[in-house]
Amino acid sequence: MSQVTTHILDTSFGTPAPDVAVSLSRQQENTWTCIAESATNKDGRVTDLLAKDVIVPPGIYKLRFETKLYFETRDLSSFYPFIEVVFYISDSEHYHVPLLLNPFGYSTYRGT
Structure with missing residues (x-):
């Protein structure tokens, strides 16, 4: 299993959210570098x-979820065109x- 995983549940329908682009970036000083998509x-x-x-080194990372297209394909408008979740990897x-x-x-948490 990858060191970093995610999943999206659409709570408005009670179903998984397929085909949402996700990227993982690492902060280095004041710059974000995309390391995976x-x-x-x-x-x-x-x-x-x-x-x-792949084991990423300790540091600050963010997952970016491109939600606009997901909602548009369902004929819904969304307040959030994308969502970024920033977190710290320590080990x-x-x-x-x-x-x-x-x-x-939206809501997020550290799962298992």
Whole structure:
């Protein structure tokens, strides 16, 4: 399993959110560098963001979820054209960062 994984649940429908572009970036000084890109699968999961054997060094990272197109394809407008979740990686453990999403709100947490 990748060191960083995520999934998206659309709480307005109670279903996974497929085909949402997701990127992982690392902060270096005051600059963000994208280190990986993928998209959610039919189950709303991103399991291939990093190769299984890649361990990123400690630091500040962010996941960016491109939500505008997801909602547009469902004929919905959204308050959030994208969502960025910033978090700190301190060791080589697995970091699962789920996103609970609807057109006018979102929530996230560190999962397992």
